[in-house]
Amino acid sequence: MAIEGQIALTVLMGALLVGVAVWLTRLEDWRSYTPLAGGAGGAIGDESAHVHEEKPAGIIRWLTTVDHKDIGILYGTYALIAFVWGGLAAVLMRAELATASLSLLNNTQVYNALLTSHGITMLFLFGTPILAAFSNYFIPLLIDADDMAFPRINAIAFWLLPPGAILIWAGFFVAPFTEAMTTGAATSWTMYPPLSVEQTNPSVDLMLLGLHLTGVSATMGAINFIATIFSERGEDVGWSNLDIFSWTVLTQSGLILFAFPLLGSAIIMLLLDRNFSTVFFAAEGGGTILWQHLFWFFGHPEVYILVLPPMGIVSYVLPKFSGRKLFGFKFVVYSTLAIGVLSFGVWAHHMFTTGIDPRLRASFMAVSLAIAIPSAVKTFNWITTLWNGSLRLNTPMLFCIGFISNFIIGGVTGVFLAAIPIDLVLHDTYYVVGHFHYVVMGAIAFAGFAGIYYWYPMYTGRMYQRTLAKWHFWLSMIGTNLTFFAMIILGYAGFTRRYATYDGLTVGPVEVITAMHQAATLGAFLLLIGQIIWVWNMVSSWIDGPKVEDGDPWNLAETNMKSREWAWFERKLDTTIATDGGAEEEPLADGGEPTESDES
Amino acid sequence: MSTLSSRAISGRRAVLVIYATIVALAALFGALVGLVLPGKENAPEMAGFGPFVFEITPLNFAVYGAVNVGLLLGVLLLLMAAVSKKYPNA
Amino acid sequence: MEEQPGLSDQYRMSSPWPMLIAFGLAIAEVGIIWPLAPLAVGGLLLLTGSIVGIVREAGYVESPWPLLSGFALALVAIGLALFAYSGGAFAVNSVSESLRTSGSIGLRGLSIAFAGVIALVGALVGKYWTTANAGHSV
Numbered sequence: 093m094a095i096e097g098q099i100a101l102t103v104l105m106g107a108l109l110v111g112v113a114v115w116l117t118r119l120e121d122w123r124s125y126t127p128l129a130g131g132a133g134g135a136i137g138d139e140s141a142h143v144h145e146e147k148p149a150g151i152i153r154w155l156t157t158v159d160h161k162d163i164g165i166l167y168g169t170y171a172l173i174a175f176v177w178g179g180l181a182a183v184l185m186r187a188e189l190a191t192a193s194l195s196l197l198n199n200t201q202v203y204n205a206l207l208t209s210h211g212i213t214m215l216f217l218f219g220t221p222i223l224a225a226f227s228n229y230f231i232p233l234l235i236d237a238d239d240m241a242f243p244r245i246n247a248i249a250f251w252l253l254p255p256g257a258i259l260i261w262a263g264f265f266v267a268p269f270t271e272a273m274t275t276g277a278a279t280s281w282t283m284y285p286p287l288s289v290e291q292t293n294p295s296v297d298l299m300l301l302g303l304h305l306t307g308v309s310a311t312m313g314a315i316n317f318i319a320t321i322f323s324e325r326g327e328d329v330g331w332s333n334l335d336i337f338s339w340t341v342l343t344q345s346g347l348i349l350f351a352f353p354l355l356g357s358a359i360i361m362l363l364l365d366r367n368f369s370t371v372f373f374a375a376e377g378g379g380t381i382l383w384q385h386l387f388w389f390f391g392h393p394e395v396y397i398l399v400l401p402p403m404g405i406v407s408y409v410l411p412k413f414s415g416r417k418l419f420g421f422k423f424v425v426y427s428t429l430a431i432g433v434l435s436f437g438v439w440a441h442h443m444f445t446t447g448i449d450p451r452l453r454a455s456f457m458a459v460s461l462a463i464a465i466p467s468a469v470k471t472f473n474w475i476t477t478l479w480n481g482s483l484r485l486n487t488p489m490l491f492c493i494g495f496i497s498n499f500i501i502g503g504v505t506g507v508f509l510a511a512i513p514i515d516l517v518l519h520d521t522y523y524v525v526g527h528f529h530y531v532v533m534g535a536i537a538f539a540g541f542a543g544i545y546y547w548y549p550m551y552t553g554r555m556y557q558r559t560l561a562k563w564h565f566w567l568s569m570i571g572t573n574l575t576f577f578a579m580i581i582l583g584y585a586g587f588t589r590r591y592a593t594y595d596g597l598t599v600g601p602v603e604v605i606t607a608m609h610q611a612a613t614l615g616a617f618l619l620l621i622g623q624i625i626w627v628w629n630m631v632s633s634w635i636d637g638p639k640v641e642d643g644d645p646w647n648l649a650e651t652n653m654k655s656r657e658w659a660w661f662e663r664k665l666d667t668t669i670a671t672d673g674g675a676e677e678e679p680l681a682d683g684g685e686p687t688e689s690d691e692s
Numbered sequence: 693m694s695t696l697s698s699r700a701i702s703g704r705r706a707v708l709v710i711y712a713t714i715v716a717l718a719a720l721f722g723a724l725v726g727l728v729l730p731g732k733e734n735a736p737e738m739a740g741f742g743p744f745v746f747e748i749t750p751l752n753f754a755v756y757g758a759v760n761v762g763l764l765l766g767v768l769l770l771l772m773a774a775v776s777k778k779y780p781n782a
Numbered sequence: 783m784e785e786q787p788g789l790s791d792q793y794r795m796s797s798p799w800p801m802l803i804a805f806g807l808a809i810a811e812v813g814i815i816w817p818l819a820p821l822a823v824g825g826l827l828l829l830t831g832s833i834v835g836i837v838r839e840a841g842y843v844e845s846p847w848p849l850l851s852g853f854a855l856a857l858v859a860i861g862l863a864l865f866a867y868s869g870g871a872f873a874v875n876s877v878s879e880s881l882r883t884s885g886s887i888g889l890r891g892l893s894i895a896f897a898g899v900i901a902l903v904g905a906l907v908g909k910y911w912t913t914a915n916a917g918h919s920v
Contacts, residue, residue: 098818098819098820101818101820101821102819102820104820105809105820105821105823105824106820106824108824108828109824109827109828112802112828115798116798116835119798148796152796153796155798155801156796156797156798156800156801157795157796158795158796158797158800159795159796244797244799244800244836244839244840245800246800247797247800247801248800248803248804250800250804251800251801251803251804251805252804252807252808254804255804255805255807255808255809256808259808259812294816297815297816298812301808301811301812301815304811305804305807305808305811308807309804363815367815414703415700419776419782420779420782472768472772475707475769475772476772476775476776477703478703478706478707479703479704479707479772479773479776480703480776480780481703482700482701482702482703483700483701483702483703483706484699484700485701493706493710496710497710497713497714500714501714501717573717577717577720577721580721581721581724581725581728584724584725584728584729585728585731585732586732599732599733600728600731600732600733601727601728601730601731601732604724604727604728604731605728
């Protein structure tokens, strides 16, 4: 950058810092009636005596909040935005693949960049944050804690995400304005060297920095959840009656604690390789396989980081509408812990075709097959819960059932991939893509939807539109199965993943491949319509859906299923109606409707 | 808000519908695999499992898929039904 | 933490620092990896200032200024060490050009050290010329 550029940046940066300083002094206004503003020294001792509990109004509330419920809402909003971005990237790719030749996108590099952005966004910016949204909002309520163990660290963890997303997506924003960047990073989400080292596009550096930030964020969040669940439980919440969702989040946090710091270190090594001529992943240094080991040592636990809390949500919500408690609760918890341990012993099944030692391969195959067992135990328990239940098919329940059936398909296709001889044939084909999308979209996202609908009355104070919700479910269910079923067939036909075009095909059943691609594209558009309906439903119901006046909107008391968080909600409704100065935490001007005006 | 609870249906019926759907999907899947496999290079003429060997056609593969998945999941389903009968309150 | 469980009615529900810490970290990272001196200096100031702010808010220190000077000295030390390691040269590079020259490493060192100097000045000003208790270093 030329010297004028540096001067302009200096001015910008100076202005930002001055702005921050001015903002901080303005914040003094709302803090000035606490003794804290009185002077440098003696404030500390008085703090507990006088600190007020109000939140500032308007946008400032959202920028400065350390309340776990507000932070949960922030996480959810953020994840929604990321979901839209990642989803639109997928729609663009599917639209491109409707025809064999390049017709929609400028060049194949744009396709590669979309592919990379879709993967990274969905896993790191949608998947992990949407789960953090649930755990932030509900874990303190479920375990009867007042807040997270470290509320400010909780807020730091969230605020690391927006800059992370901006950096990860930066290539798309900046490329039109500079010659140096061609498009977004096009390394694919696995960032394998030597490709990721040799691509000179600086947006790869930005993406790595952004990923690093999101990794720091996830780690901070995990530490917080572990501390909270261990030390902040209420008096009558012991380990024996800890709910299943908290168990899964606790296990997930443990996985994050071991997996994400490793990713952060590997990313720094990659950055050094790119910019400072180190040779961590060069052939003369550690070799490119080193990256794959490090990446997948993180990457496979990441799969379980993403799937365990959704399993917890399903285990939690499914019984509510089955009218009976979860079958074999203990075994669901044991299988969660077993998955947590085993998940660190399977990473090399992503590398069966790289030529690693066959003895290593065999042991990883064994563990990979073994990890199917605890997952099957969970499925067994869910089905048994259904079997003896009397089901109420509300939208959350539909999504739970959709989760189970998609998870069975995703899981069974995965067991085959764990077998080395099958993997050698199907590696890097659409079969793999179909398999893991059955799990991430068909199962993880479905469980997310189940949770979003189930708790919607609680965090909005309103009810969603049920007909639209049913449309959302059926479009998602059909769209998911159409899209990813077609991908599994494409894989059997031998079609490799990550290609923007297929007009050069000479071998294989070309007509079937074309038809399957078009079916997948059709399915993707069904998904798109379903999600548009969903976003519309969420936003419009939040603004003027019917207010929930009953503390038990799902009639859970009827089957003796009412749980702690709904009891909290009932108390909150009561205090909002009865008095203004109750002990509950929402004394803001907008009373019992926390986020109505800001969140839409 | 009590109107939200729609009428209840039997859990057994729901599970059996899911089972039937997945077996049907397996049949469809088999048919499509039977369709694409012969188009590949070096594709074998015959396929099968143990003593059951048959030509690769969509119909044969559909039956193969449905029977395999139906048996496998069926056994698990019976096992599940037995366990839940034995421990109704677990 | 000051906030004990069970004392929710005395519990503070907002703090300006977490967001600033996160943004400071992000800006500083970009500014140092890509040698963009203004971002590095500004980001580091934002980061250290906010860390000091949050530590003081939580009650771990009484006055922010000694801690800020500590951070400042650490930054100066790290920056000068990096500058010395690079051989004492620095150059303003374009992002698309090489990021690997010793000049660009020198630039990184100098920007870190410069951020430390400003933070030190801020700490001294804060201590001797203001009455602010939670003031930011800028």
